Amino acid sequence: MSVHVLLGGAPDAGKSVALHTLTAGLMLDPDTQGLFIDGKGGVELAAWERVAHGGVRCDIDSATEGLEWARKRMDERYAYLSSAGARKITRGMGFGLLAVVIDELSAFTLYPDKKKREAFLVPLHDLGARGRAAAVRVIAATQKPGSDVVPTYIRDLFDIRWALRCTTKEASDTVLGSGWAARGIDASTIPLEAAGVGYLLAGRSGPVRVKGFHLSDAQLSDLAAYAVELRTATAWE
Numbered sequence: 001m002s003v004h005v006l007l008g009g010a011p012d013a014g015k016s017v018a019l020h021t022l023t024a025g026l027m028l029d030p031d032t033q034g035l036f037i038d039g040k041g042g043v044e045l046a047a048w049e050r051v052a053h054g055g056v057r058c059d060i061d062s063a064t065e066g067l068e069w070a071r072k073r074m075d076e077r078y079a080y081l082s083s084a085g086a087r088k089i090t091r092g093m094g095f096g097l098l099a100v101v102i103d104e105l106s107a108f109t110l111y112p113d114k115k116k117r118e119a120f121l122v123p124l125h126d127l128g129a130r131g132r133a134a135a136v137r138v139i140a141a142t143q144k145p146g147s148d149v150v151p152t153y154i155r156d157l158f159d160i161r162w163a164l165r166c167t168t169k170e171a172s173d174t175v176l177g178s179g180w181a182a183r184g185i186d187a188s189t190i191p192l193e194a195a196g197v198g199y200l201l202a203g204r205s206g207p208v209r210v211k212g213f214h215l216s217d218a219q220l221s222d223l224a225a226y227a228v229e230l231r232t233a234t235a236w237e
């Protein structure tokens with residue numbers, strides 16, 4: 001099963017809206033735990049603050065600490081699987097999804113301090129590589145999907161890729177995988193005014209042109225408030 005999602009595209013292509021739509025789908029299940037990391041200083045993911053473990057994390061130290069927290073949860077799940085003789089976390093085992101949502105991944109993958117950058121990349125890679133069986137989902141968006149910006153070994157962990165409008169065919173191919181632009185599937189041909197339109201690669205049949213749902217800021221804050229309400233509902237009963 002495919003799990004991790006990478007969204008790439010030029011400024012104003014519609015990445016944040018798409019990221020929120022996917023996030024809402026996960027966070028409206030009250031069993032989902034969310035880790036939110038915002039490379040844009042908190043402006044993008046602020047709506048999810050109240051359901052974010054430890055709040056929305058903006059600086060690399062708290063982002064890394066959050067990833068290490070998620071990694072511990074993942075290890076606990078693996079320990080459970082091993083004691084239960086099961087291969088993957090499924091409903092009914094008492095664990096919800098663990099969603100790791102990252103906006104502007106490149107703020108961390110390009111962080112100037114190499115030590116801090118690597119401290120961030122190690123748990124991120126581990127969550128990407130081993131998260132599948134442990135019901136951990138990583139969803140990340142970036143304006144700069146190039147291999148010089150997001151290391152290829154990280155990028156390749158994302159099995160669902162959504163290329164919104166890109167500025168060049170190379171950028172489109174970096175999100176989707178090389179060779180698609182030459183075959184006419186090229187997100188740099190998406191018109192400027194077509195925000196939310198992109199090529200979605202999910203599965204074996206190749207990228208499909210899709211338009212994401214447009215979520216207004218008011219709808220987003222309603223959904224986020226509902227996600228909070230769902231988590232406190234039991235306290236009212």
Ligand SMILES: Nc1ncnc2c1ncn2[C@@H]1O[C@H](COP(=O)(O)OP(=O)(O)OP(=O)(O)O)[C@@H](O)[C@H]1O
Nearest residue numbers: 010011012013014015016017143195196212213214
């Ligand atoms: N699916 C959609 N349908 C219609 N309009 C959309 C859609 N998605 C986004 N938009 C509009 O496009 C504009 C840019 O969207 P958004 O902020 O998500 O882009 P972005 O790629 O995250 O930009 P940046 O990288 O600069 O933050 C906004 O005005 C938004 O309302």
